[in-house]
Amino acid sequence: MSAVAPIVRRMEHGSSLAASPGDGVGVEPSLDADSRAWLQDLRGAGAAHDEAVARLHALLLRAARFETGRRRTAHPHLRGDLDDIAQEAADDALLAILARLDDFRGLSRFTTWAYKFALYQASVKVRLRSWQGREVPVEDEAWSVLASAAIGPGAAAEQSELLRAIRDGIVDALTPRQRSILVALVLNEVPIDVLAEREGTTRGALYKTLHDARRKLRRYLEESGHALGGPWEETP
């Protein structure tokens, strides 16, 4: 089933890089009244359950349309597909939520928790659809991005030198797999969900590889005497 599987896979493969205070915390006893009503109706049976499912689907569809609307400008060629994407996203989010009701811990409002499933489904679908039929750029094309940034007329000498050192680090310090993922995601700007789909893996697994590559690059730069902590560290 396409609806639930991507999210479940994402949970299984993602590994926490830092302990979260929320990990292992059980359901909060202080659920707000609205969230409690949602859970009661969705866990129930009969007309109240059916009506709650219909209300939830309407809410998810509104969230999915909100997301596709935000992406409309960036992806004008998808204009005719966006409502279908929103419908599919709402359907898939509904299935995911109904399968995971027991995961709701009451640490947010139920509606906020539910919205995130619709937004996730819609945003992933937009990314995948926008790259449909498009080749992922090959690694070689990316080096020109790095080279032109390093030697551009406006680039400060210090940053040009840092970029050259980063290029050396990518070649010398990273494994072929780390290099390929870093180049695709950062230099070629392939959306992570697109690369995950093409490689049959998950966003979490790819990001873990990217994270490890970035750590290695930082270590390489430090060991080769390059000062970190420049203005780029403050980029939001």
Add this chain to the structure above:
Amino acid sequence: MTELDETGRLVARLLGPAEPEVSCATCFEELDRYVDLELSGADADATLPGFRAHLEGCPACREEHESLLALVGGEGLA
């Protein structure tokens, strides 16, 4: 944007956040909590350390955070 800005952004994207960060899975798990904390005026970053750093490093999770914040914050509920 100046070319220096673009170079700085490229360096930031290549090196990622300096601070420890949560994974994409933890980010998704805690996204609703983080947004409700933000909207309530609480210190979401103190409650969920490593979350903000992950948003800086992961464009996909960042987009989803921006969308949820905007949606629940009222932009999409009018």
